[in-house]
Amino acid sequence: MVGILDIQFEPVIGNKKRNLEIVEDFISKNSEKSLDLVVLPEFFSTGINHEVFVNSPEDDKGGNVIKEVQKWAVKYNVNIIAGTIIESAGGKLYNTSFAIGRSGNILAKYRKIHLYNYLGGTEGDRITAGKEPVVVDFDFGKVGIGICYDIRYPMHYKKLVQMGAEIIVLPTAWVVPSDIYDDIRALKYAKDMWVALNRTRAFDNMVYCVCSNQIGRISDKISAIGSSMIISPTAEVLSSCHAKKSAALYAEIDLELVKALKSVYPIAFID
Numbered sequence: 001m002v003g004i005l006d007i008q009f010e011p012v013i014g015n016k017k018r019n020l021e022i023v024e025d026f027i028s029k030n031s032e033k034s035l036d037l038v039v040l041p042e043f044f045s046t047g048i049n050h051e052v053f054v055n056s057p058e059d060d061k062g063g064n065v066i067k068e069v070q071k072w073a074v075k076y077n078v079n080i081i082a083g084t085i086i087e088s089a090g091g092k093l094y095n096t097s098f099a100i101g102r103s104g105n106i107l108a109k110y111r112k113i114h115l116y117n118y119l120g121g122t123e124g125d126r127i128t129a130g131k132e133p134v135v136v137d138f139d140f141g142k143v144g145i146g147i148c149y150d151i152r153y154p155m156h157y158k159k160l161v162q163m164g165a166e167i168i169v170l171p172t173a174w175v176v177p178s179d180i181y182d183d184i185r186a187l188k189y190a191k192d193m194w195v196a197l198n199r200t201r202a203f204d205n206m207v208y209c210v211c212s213n214q215i216g217r218i219s220d221k222i223s224a225i226g227s228s229m230i231i232s233p234t235a236e237v238l239s240s241c242h243a244k245k246s247a248a249l250y251a252e253i254d255l256e257l258v259k260a261l262k263s264v265y266p267i268a269f270i271d
Contacts, residue, residue, distance in 0.1 A: 002140045002167075003034035004208075005078075006249040008228040008241050010216035011047035014056075019045050020068050026248040031076050033250055036140045038072075039212040040083030041228075042095070042148050042173040048218050050126060057088040061106070062098050070104040077102050079138050083171040083212065084112065084147055092128040097145050097171055099136040110134035112147040113156065135163040141255045144207075148172040151197055157205050166258045167208045168201070173224055174213050181223035191227045191243050203235035206261040208253050215244055233261050 007026050011019045027038055045065045046052045058065055062085060069082045080100040087096040087109075095112040111130025115123040133156065135144045144160030144167070151157075151170055160168055174194060180186040202209040208231065215226035229240040230251040239249040 001034070001252040001254055002036045003252050004167075004210055004230055004250065005030050005033070005035055005038045006210050006212050006228050006230055006239070006251075007038065007040055007044075007247075008213055008215060008226055008249070009041070009044075009246040010214060010224075011041075011044060013047040013049050014052045016045045016056075016065060019047070020065065024068075024072055027072055027076055027078070030248050030250060034252065035076065035078040037138065037143070037167075037169075037210075038078050038080045039169050039210050040081065040171060041212045041214045042084045042171040043086075043214070044083035044171070045085055047214070048173050048175075048224075050122070053086040053093065054126060057086040057093055060087055060089040062087065062096075062109075066098050066100070066106070069098070069100055070106070073100045073102055074104040079140070081143070081145065081169050081171065086127070087111070093126055094130060095123070095127050095147060096130075097147055099134075099138075099143070099145070102139065107138070108134050108136045110145040110147070112150065114149045114153050116149045133159050133163065135160055135165045141166045144168040146170045148174060151201060154201070154204065157201050161205045161207060165207055166255050167210060167253070168205070170198070170209065170211045172211060172213045174227075175218060175222040175224050178217060178219075178221055178223045181217070181225065187225065187243060190225055194225060194227050195229065195237065195240070198229055199231055199235040199237065202231040202233055206233040206265060206267075207258055208232060208255075215246065233258055
């Protein structure tokens with residue numbers, strides 16, 4: 001069995017020190033569990049703020065933020081998908097997820113391919129899109145990485161499965177207009193749609209899916225809807241969280257189920 005800790009919280013905009021303290025506190029409080037993988041949200045160290053992105057990115061090794069995450073990996077003997085940070089490399093900015101092994105080594109990093117440039121989103125104005133999908137060979141199994149809007153691209157998930165992924169993680173800062181966030185019925189619809197999208201990706205690809213989202217009001221215009229979840233290859237929601245509460249979700253998953261399903265339904269490997 002593989003122990004997964006999935007963290008959801010509201011980052012303090014621009015306060016990297018405080019956000020790192022919040023994340024470590026979640027890990028520390030769950031450290032007595034059997035932990036194999038911790039998943040953090042997109043922009044976990046900064047929140048969503050374009051000024052912060054441009055003026056204080058990390059270097060191509062993740063800077064001080066990833067150095068701190070590497071310390072946690074060793075301290076708590078756990079693998080970590082470090083949500084995303086804004087990485088500066090070659091004069092360009094990338095929205096990058098770092099995969100850290102238990103010994104604190106950087107196993108891989110994934111630069112977000114599908115940037116959000118729709119309905120007022122301007123991610124592509126500042127951030128350069130990545131080019132290569134990534135599957136990480138951890139000590140417990142193979143984990144593919146998507147970031148937020150990647151979920152709207154089914155072929156991205158299929159490619160990760162063809163590369164061997166048994167789990168696909170999705171650090172995200174999934175937002176809705178604030179007028180929806182403030183309307184109980186509208187927020188329920190948005191959450192239901194989000195859950196359905198994640199369940200579909202898990203079921204279509206016969207993998208476990210782990211979504212780690214932010215919560216809270218980002219600005220007067222947008223708010224993050226939380227609803228982080230851990231989903232089985234049969235689309236069962238094993239653990240989930242409220243749209244507006246900080247939490248650390250935990251589930252133990254069996255990768256033998258992935259192998260069994262793929263032996264019966266090899267659809268992910270058929271073009």
